[in-house]
Amino acid sequence: MSERRGKATAGPRHRRRRTALTVGIPLALTAAVTTTYGTGLGVFGESAQQTASAATNAGSATAATTATTAAAAPAWAADTADGFASVNSLGQKGTYGGRGGQTVTVKTLADLEKYATAEEPYVIVVAAAITMNPVGKEIKVKSDKTIVGQGTSGQIVGGGFFLGTGVHNVIIRNLTIRDSYQGVWNDKDHDFDAVQMDGAHHVWIDHNDLRHMADGLIDVRKDSTNVTVSWNKFSDNNKTFGIGWTENLVTDITIHHNWFRETEQRNPSTDNAAHAHLYNNYLQDDRGTTIKSSYGNYSRGSTKMVLENSCFQGMNNPVTKDSTAAIVQRGNTFSGTSGRNESGGTAFDPKSFYGYTPDRTADVPALLTAGTGPRTTIGTVTGTAGAAGTKAAAGAAAATLTVAKDGSGQFTTVQAAVDAVPANNPSRVVISVEPGTYRETVKVPANKPHVTVQGAGASRKDTVIVFNNAAGTAKPGGGTYGTSGSATVAVEADDFQVRNLTINNDFDEARNQSLSGHQAVALRTAADQVLLDGIIVDGDQDTLLLDTAAKDRLGRVYVTNSYVSGNVDFVFGRATAVIDQSVITLKKRWDGTSAGYITAPSTTADRKGILINRSVVNGDVSAGSFFLGRNWHAGGDATLRPQTTVRNSTLSAAVKSTPWSDMGGFSWKNDRFAEYRNTGPGSGAASSDRPQLTDSQATGQEVADWLGTWNPTA
16 A cells, blocks of 8 residues: 555444444354354354345245246335334344345235245235235234235235244335224224234334224234334224333334324323334324324333424324333424323433434424325335435335356346446345356446445355455556555445455465555445445455545445454545444464554544444454554545544454554554453553543444444345
């Protein structure tokens, strides 16, 4: 990286504030210290990644004439939840349903039940009105399912779905579920719900029309948690939406952009929820109708509720709470309401769990009357409710391009598939790469956003993109590549994702000692909202360059469930980057010696730099031979304030007891370097040479502080 710096070598689950930061290192992650890349998919998210191989096994299921297999899952099958359903917990990383599994279209009860109760993941498209027999039947859905209506034609009549203990990773979208009503308004004999969960977790209920059931439209019971309910229309019902029926404070639930109209009670009733976040909902009770509201949002027991930017029109007792419960209200409006409107107590900050952007309260009625319920085009996104780039990508049907070395795909190289993506594409394009080694360089230009490159093998090791350029390698047209130009994969487009593959730069330093410039980048990012999930990034010097499109541009990168290896400054750049729940592997130099630096941030003073969180640092190198990082003032720019924070991570004995180093004549002590609650033989106590964050300081240096309103989902 000679042009960079003038050198080539150098020596209890709910006690959390930010996305599971205080949970600590999972046992599986600790076990990774003894492995290189784990087995199969490695030590992270095995269940979350198992869908990557499901498509290859799809042929084992024979579809009946009323259930046909789709050639490729449409865009909405790759959508993932926001809110508490997106939070990593209980061994589950977000909620993505049957993504990656076989896609089937069903029109009969038998086929719907067959696939919903199967053990393997499925995306189940309901393309007809399916009547439950007997009335009130609730199909017992298994884990890893997406059940979605085709346009507005998918309907469940006279029954619904049941998610039992331990069932997880389920998405129910774009359906009308209706009419199990048995003629008794306050029915205590028929427990016929639209969706009932007893002890389930990671469930997303989105864009449905739920109405006229014998009991609840949604019941979230018995310690069910990590649930998001969004953009649904609730109507013509008595006991609408109940949460709780437990003595335990376990449930985490997000309820946003839902329209409650002509519903009497439980709108919702929330009993003993650890964290209930309600925002941008519209509760409407029209005068002169037979259905009268009893109450609106109810916080019961020991519930902690945050209620914001919602509209209450004509509701009786719009907001109520028990003396033991908490409600924090902000930004709500009340029109024609009467009776109790209460708040009090302390709750929580939802942004400490996930990012979100509420819509303006004044816009809520129009947004929800137009946007709730099933959409003609599945996956249509209404309102802001999150990062604009990601939401825009989800709004239209995604294309899937296939790459296979043997010619069985649409393309034989990854770059050819990238070239086929239309300029300024408005929606997600998935490039599915079959197993094999692809020796090529790949560049995703800035005018091709919303691209996902995903390995189609069972393991991230099955699909490899590799090349061997270095900074000093001669270019065909003259000159050399330079550090940034040496990248095997270069990403300049926003909202880029890469999953389940390996990116490698295998430049051989030992055989090229005469070459000036041994910096050899495997992956370079110069964009915003880049998600690297379940991958291996392998190299030696300058492996992972996390940059921005320009010095004054924001570039956020989230690396999760991944492996990054190298020896000198192998995570570097000016991006605002998080490496979370990953393994950082230290490698010896070309001559067998042990010496190096993990990070070399070049952060501008107004940005955050590199955050390593809940990760493991290990490798077959000598004890006390590696720095955690050093301060790169690129081009000698004294206005920069490089930053690396390493927290809640396990450090091997390879880490020096004085883990930070000066660079280019600038003292690291004048920049931003710190640790917090690291463990392992390479960790150490606070000193002037080893600054540690206080608990108070640490609350401002967590994942959500780095990512802001962007909520990357796998």
